[in-house]
Amino acid sequence: MKVMKFGGTSVGSPQRMKEVARIFEPAQGDQSFVVLSAMSGTTNSLVEISDYMSKNNPEGASTIINQLERKYMAHIEELYQTQEYRQKTKKFLQEEFRYLRSFCKGEFTSKEERIVLAQGEIMSTNMVTNYLLEQGKKAILLSALDMIRTNENGEPDLQFIREAAMEQLEKNANYDIYITQGFICRNVNGEVDNLQRGGSDYTACLIGAALQTAEIQIWTDIDGMHNNDPRVVEHTEPVRQLYFEEAAELAYFGAKILHPTCILPAKYAGVPVRLLNTMDPTAPGTIINNEIQRGTIKAVAAKDNITCIQIQSSRMLLAYGFLRKVFEIFEQNKTSIDMICTSEVGVSVTIDNIAHLTDIVNELKMYGTVQVDDDMCIVCVVGDLVSGNVGFETRACMAVKKIPVRMISYGGSNFNISFLVKAEDKKRTLQALSETLFNK
Ligand code: ADP
Ligand code: ASP
Ligand code: MG
Numbered sequence: 001m002k003v004m005k006f007g008g009t010s011v012g013s014p015q016r017m018k019e020v021a022r023i024f025e026p027a028q029g030d031q032s033f034v035v036l037s038a039m040s041g042t043t044n045s046l047v048e049i050s051d052y053m054s055k056n057n058p059e060g061a062s063t064i065i066n067q068l069e070r071k072y073m074a075h076i077e078e079l080y081q082t083q084e085y086r087q088k089t090k091k092f093l094q095e096e097f098r099y100l101r102s103f104c105k106g107e108f109t110s111k112e113e114r115i116v117l118a119q120g121e122i123m124s125t126n127m128v129t130n131y132l133l134e135q136g137k138k139a140i141l142l143s144a145l146d147m148i149r150t151n152e153n154g155e156p157d158l159q160f161i162r163e164a165a166m167e168q169l170e171k172n173a174n175y176d177i178y179i180t181q182g183f184i185c186r187n188v189n190g191e192v193d194n195l196q197r198g199g200s201d202y203t204a205c206l207i208g209a210a211l212q213t214a215e216i217q218i219w220t221d222i223d224g225m226h227n228n229d230p231r232v233v234e235h236t237e238p239v240r241q242l243y244f245e246e247a248a249e250l251a252y253f254g255a256k257i258l259h260p261t262c263i264l265p266a267k268y269a270g271v272p273v274r275l276l277n278t279m280d281p282t283a284p285g286t287i288i289n290n291e292i293q294r295g296t297i298k299a300v301a302a303k304d305n306i307t308c309i310q311i312q313s314s315r316m317l318l319a320y321g322f323l324r325k326v327f328e329i330f331e332q333n334k335t336s337i338d339m340i341c342t343s344e345v346g347v348s349v350t351i352d353n354i355a356h357l358t359d360i361v362n363e364l365k366m367y368g369t370v371q372v373d374d375d376m377c378i379v380c381v382v383g384d385l386v387s388g389n390v391g392f393e394t395r396a397c398m399a400v401k402k403i404p405v406r407m408i409s410y411g412g413s414n415f416n417i418s419f420l421v422k423a424e425d426k427k428r429t430l431q432a433l434s435e436t437l438f439n440k
Helices: 014-024 042-054 058-079 083-102 110-134 158-171 200-211 244-252 263-269 322-332 357-364 392-399 423-438
Strands: 002-006 032-036 139-141 177-181 184-186 192-194 215-220 241-243 273-277 286-289 297-312 340-342 346-351 369-383 407-410 416-422
Touching: 002 014, 002 200, 014 058, 014 110, 032 110, 032 200, 042 058, 042 110, 058 083, 058 110, 083 110, 110 139, 110 177, 110 184, 110 192, 158 200, 177 200, 200 215, 200 263, 241 244, 244 263, 244 286, 244 297, 244 369, 297 357, 297 392, 297 423, 322 346, 322 357, 340 407, 357 369, 369 423, 392 416, 392 423, 416 423
Parallel strands: 002 032, 002 215, 032 177, 139 177, 215 273, 241 286
Antiparallel strands: 184 192, 273 286, 297 346, 297 369, 340 346, 369 416, 407 416
């Protein structure tokens, strides 16, 4: 069995849905497990609808709901050939929009918001499954709400997912194609929840790991992981192979093609992940597996909206326990740290979640002088950067020789060197790294 995930643009129109449906077809005697995102733009519209609802503005919410409904109704005509399937899908979608409108009245909390956000995937999977059934395929829609669950820490409950996915397959053994929703899940309280934006990649990797499939395929609108961010830098090129750890670093540090934490379950289960392009299905894409290509720098990525906090204190000099106190403050404020640099008299850390910044700074001031720099960006160079590869970090540093670098982190893993720069310097930093490392 193969797990295949198709993102928003891959199911972004009836035409695209028809094209990707051809890719689902398993080889003789095999089965496909297909994870679908919402049609592109839908989750953003649902976020906007929720925003109006939470601000108690039913008119604003209705305007967007009406626009969305008109778009979906037009898709029905194009997607199906028979009146039977047009009617069936129309009925389902009308019910969906009626359900969305029902949230205009009454209390609107985060619980309702998460239900609203889940409807995009519920609609796209229903539309595509009906299309497959109309085409006479042996396909079935399985609800991700029955299979994907998070635990009390908000992390995927791997044991539950494994048992639930197996149970669904056993109950529905005789199908060629299983379809399910990406992104959506239930939390430990049984409420509808999600795996954060871009979370459909995570769903696919969780299912692939749970079922120990031969491969997890992430189908998107580009031919695999590029060696730099194609939205920012020109002349980027696909990287054909990545070690699990390299892909995980790139995803975590901003390569939008992958959800930040989706590689971990695949890595632990040892299931290779292949990134493929729906616009060019025969292109080789990128394979992510357990092989390390020695002596190569693979790619660069950048993570935006970073805040840097520096704590300086002469009391740190020779004092043990100083760092523990500093880290405890971040822990108590449920804020994770990305980069760390220390010296004899100070420590600099970066965070991307500033929800508790004021409390953190106030508490840190008990231990030293605190300086905060916002609007920063982590630029991360990924490859075989083990210390024995003499000169590799020098090459990366040479590339940024004209850029004011606020922090450098090397040695935390064997696969990464990171620079903290101002957001305004991101583009020229990425460009300079492409020129030096990849001769582009
Ligand atoms: P999907 O909707 O299929 O999940 P995404 O928009 O989430 O697609 O991810 C694909 C996009 O990621 C590409 O179109 C590209 O602009 C962006 N991207 C950012 N960094 C990279 C990279 N290093 N390699 C490839 N794509 C990248
Ligand atoms: N539809 C969700 C989003 O737009 C999840 C995904 O596409 O992966 O974030
Ligand atoms: Mg995505």
